[in-house]
Amino acid sequence: MQSIIDIQQLTKQYGDGHLALDNVSAQIGAGEIIALLGPNGAGKTTLISIICGLTTISTGAVSIDGYDVVRDYRRTRSMIGLVPQELMLEPFETVLGTVKLSRGLFGQKPSPAYIEKILRQLSLWERRNTQIRELSGGMKRRVLIAKALSHEPKVLFLDEPTAGVDVDMRRETWKVIKDLKKRGVTIVLTTHYIEEAEEIADRIAVINGGKILLIEEKTELIKRLGTKQLWIDINRPITKVPLSLSGLDIQIENTGMRLIYKYDASMEQVDVTSVLAALTEEGVSIIDVHTYQSSLEDIFVGLVAEEST
Ligand SMILES: Nc1ncnc2c1ncn2[C@@H]1O[C@H](COP(=O)(O)OP(=O)(O)O)[C@@H](O)[C@H]1O
Ligand SMILES: [Mg+2]
Structure with a gap:
């Protein structure tokens, strides 16, 4: 497996002195689904915020496809799609409009064919002219995924994609994530649901108190420790x-x-x-x-x- 993200001895200390990440090293492979599994406060969001260039690094380094996330921020950010935990959408915008706009913000040339492809993949094409406010919660979440994919990123980050979501929608989200992997997208998701990591991840990193306790193939992990x-x-x-x-x-x-x-x-x-x-x-x-x-x-x-x- 060729690695696409390389995290080297990463430490994050917030202004108040809190050590949110403590010497974290990991490689994320191209085409895999990796779950960062850990309780609230473990440091999951901090880790993905650093990789996405939204939070500063205290010590250590992260690179994506060989490019440093600090020095080559614009380049690395363009390789990443981020689906935040909160549903942040413009209520009066249409599905197609908001996804097109997102692509434009990353400086990508318009590509109606690509946008159609992702909207079809996410079963949103029929609703492309619908205003966001009229959509169900599940569809809104898929619009967020479509936005995150709009600029053709290599890696998709999903921060707690199913926190506070009902069982049906959780299953639907898992299906969408598995389908994206089949289409070649590398996926990094954070979760505090063990069941979620077990259901969809190829590899699992267990994170607690800012440290990675282990990082291993799911099936190996179950074989070794089970x-x-x-x-x-x-x-x-x-x-x-x-x-x-x-x-x-x-x-x-x-x-x-x-x-x-x-x-x-x-x-x-x-x-x-x-x-x-x-x-x-x-x-x-x-x-x-x-x-x-x-x-x-x-x-x-x-x-x-x-x-x-
Ligand atoms: N902006 C911040 N300033 C200070 N402390 C923070 C900030 N963001 C997060 N933290 C602290 O860092 C730790 C890790 O938080 P976070 O990365 O959000 O964990 P998780 O996503 O795993 O729940 C927590 O103790 C949290 O309170
Ligand atoms: Mg979090």
């Missing part, structure tokens, strides 16, 4: 784990009728058959077997808890 459980329901109660299985993490539950075997999700081979064979040897029959994989939520809660001990 655990799996094998639940085995048996036909008669047992009181002890069979001796031949004493080395494994097995608990007896459901008044002896269920065994729960926990193992690392990263283990390539887990000897499930020997567990089942040992039980058969004990003379119990197996009624049912299930596996469970821990979610990103379980992992995240564990990480933040570890951090605070």
